[in-house]
Amino acid sequence: MNLSSVGEGEDSGARYSTEGGQRSRSSDALRAAQMYYLQDLTMNAIARELRTSRSTVSRLLSMARDTGLVEIQVNNPRHRAPSLENEIRRRFGVEAHVVPVSEMVSDSEVLDRVAIQAARTIGPLVDSDAIVGVAWGSTLSAVSQHLSKKVTHDSTIVQLNGAGNTQTTGIAYASEILRRFGQAYGARVEQFPVPAFFDHAETKTAMWAERSVIRILELQQRMTMAIFGVGSTNSGIPSHVYSGGYLDDADLRALTAERVVGDVATMFFRADGSHRDLRINQRSTGPDLDLLRQVPRRICVVSGESKISGLCGALAAGLPTDLILDEASARWLVQSEGL
Template identity: 80%
Template sequence: MGDPLSDDGADHERLPGNRSRDALRAAQMYYLQDLTMNAIARELRTSRSTISRLLSLARETGLVQIQVNNPSERAPALEQQIRRRFGVEAHVVPIADSVNDSEVLDRVAIQAARTIGPLVDSNAIIGVAWGSTLSAVSHHLTRKQTHDSTIVQLNGAGNTQTTGITYASEILRSFGQAYGARVEQFPVPAFFDHAETKTAMWEERSVRRILDLQHRMTMAIFGVGSISAGIPSHVYSGGYLDREDLATLETDEVVGDVATMFFRADGTHRDIKLNSRSTGPDLDRLGTVRRRICVVSGESKIDGLRGALAAGLATDLILDEGSARRLVHS
């Protein structure tokens, strides 16, 4: 994190550019993360009255609107750098280094939910992956009524221990209720035991109906899975992969996954063995969806995130400040 704000009464000496940046940072914490002014003041090591003035400045100068919309000339430096380097629309959640992984996830999820809402339209087909990050996002969605919209599950959730239906359906149901959309579940395992079984199942009409919805998606929302994440990705901690699977991923130099489809650091994925058994969407096809929103929390996912960006999987990226810094500076 950068230098803390000046203490009460001293912030009038800051340069206009820095003052505008500080106002935006305080506004994001207050309006998108539900932090109180006292909490923001403690985190930024300044006074409550300074935060109050910054919030007033944010409103007066148009930084705060009903929809968060930072024009490129006003966007914080990290967001600009990510946009230029990776070609994605970035939303960086300002969070101090001292905040623990669980709190980082919750605050990223809050801002993600509020960023996604204005992007959802009627007549949309929205693909949603399951996982720890999307589960957190689903708890903070705000209601927006749409018409003739569909939420479709991006990948199966069953394994040898559970059908996965309860876990995945709770996430999908939250999205459906928030946007008044029909929910279409995908009741297949996350991974088939044999690639031949997947090939045969993909010919079944009931399965092809879901695949057709996925092919017509107008938006996809997903996180990035990583074995080494501070909060373990559900696919690695929920009994989906055995030791042999994990060894295969290591041999194939996998750095992460999106919706249980794996990729390497350079974004390649075609010849990764486990993908032939995964029920996640073809990554080349996913890369053609008009709007692809990737939500990432925690610096330990940075290798997976770089791989996802190299594969061209995201058009929009919502991530915490620490991860953003590592993304552009290392």
């Protein structure tokens, strides 16, 4: 495990607050982190040196991790990578991160474990001047709750697809996910205040000519990174697009008739990755999948074996460049037939 201190000197922690008390606590957190991670001192030894308790040292180390004073990186060179990750890289051409999870834990615990590792994997990849597209959904909601702070400059978080439906505007749900990403990276947040699906394709065509919408679309065209999950109708934790009233019975029947296996940011595809002729995509406000494939880095986070058919379709469509998934799902993926 390789751990690096972000701050240099006692005053580094001051950037997190102009409040004297917070500045002092940040400095203590940095000192404790330097002694623990760089000098190999025990928590008891640090407590003696700082003249405080062991429990306080533990809290200071947690603060150092949560605020980005230290970043934890597990070095995993490709020639030493676990066999599952190697196999996924070989077969699908994506950078794979397999999260070790026991088969005994619940679906919700698997999601939480995957979300934690995804958040810690994504953080070091977000740089200044980045334009990061973020989808909404159950998986991304979980990831957003575990992001660690990282200072960037002139970065933007842009919503990938609209969130409104006949029951709700979707603003509260989607905006909270984007707010967490923006807050973690000090980035500007650009919401996309349109429904997830228009009732008529003609309405979408008309809206896409509006200047307020064009501004968001142009941001999406300049994305340097996109972060998304894979939607599925039969996952252990239902995908929000299927459980949140976004699709009616007629839509679901049409998806079945057209052999749809999943979606990314409410844009649907079949098992072979085909998608251009699907009628529902003409009404969806998600990014055109051909456009999404042009984004340099595309991080897909998946939790749960029941999403494998959707994930296989997303891989066939060439959507992810990076894949973060739980161990059981990874085994199902490499054992899938016909791929």
